[in-house]
Amino acid sequence: MHAHYVVIGGGLSGLAAAIRLARYNDNVLLLEKHSRVGGLNSYYYRNNRLFETGLHAITNYADKAAKQAPLNKLLRQLKISRDEIGFHQQILSEINFPDRSLIFSNDFNILLEEISEKFSPESDNFRRLVHDLDRTDPFESHPYRSARAILEDYLDDPDLIDMLLCPILYYGSSWENDIDFKQFVIMFRSLYQEGLFRPAGTIKNLLDLLVDKLNHFGGTIKLGTGVRNIIATGEKIIGVTLENGEKILCKHLISTIGLDETRSLLGTRKEVPDDRRLSFVESIFQIDKRIRDRLPQDRTCIFYSKTRPFTFEQPSTIVGYDSGVISLPFNFRDLNPDDDFIEIRTTQLANYRKWLSISRDTGQYDAMKCDHTGESCRQIEPIIGSFADGITYSDCFTPLTVERFTGKHAGAIYGSPHKISDGIIGYDNLVIAGTDQGFLGIIGSMLSGVAMVNKHILSKL
Amino acid sequence: MLAKPTASVEHSLVNVSENSMTRDDIKDLILEIIEDIDDEADFDDLDPDKPLRDQLDLDSMDFLDIVMELRKRHQLQIPEEDYPHLATLNSCTAYLEPLLKEA
Numbered sequence: 001m002h003a004h005y006v007v008i009g010g011g012l013s014g015l016a017a018a019i020r021l022a023r024y025n026d027n028v029l030l031l032e033k034h035s036r037v038g039g040l041n042s043y044y045y046r047n048n049r050l051f052e053t054g055l056h057a058i059t060n061y062a063d064k065a066a067k068q069a070p071l072n073k074l075l076r077q078l079k080i081s082r083d084e085i086g087f088h089q090q091i092l093s094e095i096n097f098p099d100r101s102l103i104f105s106n107d108f109n110i111l112l113e114e115i116s117e118k119f120s121p122e123s124d125n126f127r128r129l130v131h132d133l134d135r136t137d138p139f140e141s142h143p144y145r146s147a148r149a150i151l152e153d154y155l156d157d158p159d160l161i162d163m164l165l166c167p168i169l170y171y172g173s174s175w176e177n178d179i180d181f182k183q184f185v186i187m188f189r190s191l192y193q194e195g196l197f198r199p200a201g202t203i204k205n206l207l208d209l210l211v212d213k214l215n216h217f218g219g220t221i222k223l224g225t226g227v228r229n230i231i232a233t234g235e236k237i238i239g240v241t242l243e244n245g246e247k248i249l250c251k252h253l254i255s256t257i258g259l260d261e262t263r264s265l266l267g268t269r270k271e272v273p274d275d276r277r278l279s280f281v282e283s284i285f286q287i288d289k290r291i292r293d294r295l296p297q298d299r300t301c302i303f304y305s306k307t308r309p310f311t312f313e314q315p316s317t318i319v320g321y322d323s324g325v326i327s328l329p330f331n332f333r334d335l336n337p338d339d340d341f342i343e344i345r346t347t348q349l350a351n352y353r354k355w356l357s358i359s360r361d362t363g364q365y366d367a368m369k370c371d372h373t374g375e376s377c378r379q380i381e382p383i384i385g386s387f388a389d390g391i392t393y394s395d396c397f398t399p400l401t402v403e404r405f406t407g408k409h410a411g412a413i414y415g416s417p418h419k420i421s422d423g424i425i426g427y428d429n430l431v432i433a434g435t436d437q438g439f440l441g442i443i444g445s446m447l448s449g450v451a452m453v454n455k456h457i458l459s460k461l
Numbered sequence: 462m463l464a465k466p467t468a469s470v471e472h473s474l475v476n477v478s479e480n481s482m483t484r485d486d487i488k489d490l491i492l493e494i495i496e497d498i499d500d501e502a503d504f505d506d507l508d509p510d511k512p513l514r515d516q517l518d519l520d521s522m523d524f525l526d527i528v529m530e531l532r533k534r535h536q537l538q539i540p541e542e543d544y545p546h547l548a549t550l551n552s553c554t555a556y557l558e559p560l561l562k563e564a
Contacts, residue, residue: 023529024529024532024533064501067499067501067518068518068520073520073522076498076499076522076523076526077522077526081500450522451522454522454525458525458529459525459528459541460541461529461532461538
């Protein structure tokens with residue numbers, strides 16, 4: 001078989017790359033290993049209900065008038081209208097530390113006012129920081145710089161630095177306790193200056209829309225189709241061999257499965273295991289909606305740290321409970337819930353090796369998952385109110401779950417700490433897109449797919 | 462509203478085949494493509510000698526789409542180094558006129 005363009009990975013970056021290619025070219029083939037598209041942001045069914053994986057909230061909210069905002073650029077590039085998505089903005093989100101908190105929303109002034117009120121000596125420093133961030137081009141190629149070190153040049157209060165970093169690290173850092181400054185700038189804009197939203201319906205609606213777009217432009221998706229290896233001659237990619245042995249020859253290959261994961265398929269992965277990849281465990285609690293009155297009414301996401309200083313590193317225990325994210329997806333604007341249940345979701349740092357070692361015993365692994373959801377509930381109840389008695393169903397995704405369904409090594413959702421900003425890893429016709437290209441979040445990873453196809457393929461046609 | 466120029470007198474009828482596009486046709490084509498890229502695009506007060514980018518709030522990704530649409534609709538190959546010729550409506554027209562005649 002032959003396809004001009006092959007995209008590996010049917011996550012959001014792969015779907016976006018394939019739509020972009022198919023819009024202007026024939027013979028675009030998207031290969032997804034799993035039986036369903038979405039990658040990290042997908043869904044599954046339990047008890048006849050759909051549960052989302054991954055999605056808490058989407059960053060990069062922008063009004064229609066902001067034509068140059070990443071969200072609107074992306075929609076134009078994929079020929080998707082805003083009405084096809086449907087937007088539910090966040091109400092408020094909170095950064096919750098011992099004795100201190102900050103509120104932010106999709107109006108950046110709220111955060112500015114919060115900082116001048118609660119960190120008044122830092123108010124001018126923070127404005128100076130924002131002024132300089134606004135003039136920084138995060139897409140300029142630059143070696144790693146510590147965002148923390150740069151923040152320390154502007155701000156004196158270590159709590160404020162930690163509090164600003166906490167949501168940014170949880171929503172996109174593949175480094176411990178820090179993040180590359182370029183990525184910090186991108187995340188600062190997408191999270192604080194733009195803000196959070198949810199699409200109408202569930203992630204399935206968004207994925208169905210993307211699949212429909214790809215089909216409309218004449219692209220093809222093959223589900224349940226894993227790639228065994230990438231065939232290269234010198235610096236040229238010839239094609240791929242599928243897990244079923246079939247060969248597909250191609251002119252261009254776009255890989256969205258991650259840097260190390262792509263190198264594995266090329267047979268050029270360094271054998272030294274990357275132990276410092278950060279993995280997480282995510283829990284879902286389905287709750288009787290009558291409990292809702294006890295829970296925060298206006299908080300969409302809560303980023304918490306129980307300790308000062310805040311730490312963001314691989315825990316020595318199976319899960320680290322000192323910090324995390326609590327997502328309350330019922331607190332977005334203009335939702336019309338006709339449902340008897342609400343959901344609470346948590347994300348906490350996990351130790352991949354510890355999960356791996358107990359997974360040899362299925363019984364022990366399942367018991368540990370159960371212990372974890374219980375513990376996660378107990379850990380967050382002091383922050384949001386008690387809800388354990390209303391739980392009707394709970395589940396959790398360990399780093400092994402993520403690895404199994406998404407192929408991300410060590411279940412590291414934000415990928416490798418090494419980012420390839422130009423998407424090129426030494427082959428003439430292979431482009432890396434997605435998280436390991438350095439864009440973050442749902443909008444970021446889709447823009448990565450679009451930007452890499454534009455830069456390396458469409459503009460060279 | 463952008464004034465629709467009256468009958469074009471700029472090209473020699475001798476060289477124009479039935480299928481050839483007039484400058485007006487080319488302007489319409491460009492505006493149609495831009496409208497297709499951004500259905501909110503507002504052509505009122507568009508100055509054909511000023512950059513489209515500033516007036517219509519377009520970026521390099523949108524310009525790539527103009528190039529891609531020209532390729533798709535008229536099989537035109539526009540090399541990356543020629544993109545600056547697409548800056549204004551008039552420069553687009555001047556650049557595309559000979560290419561569309563050859564096509």
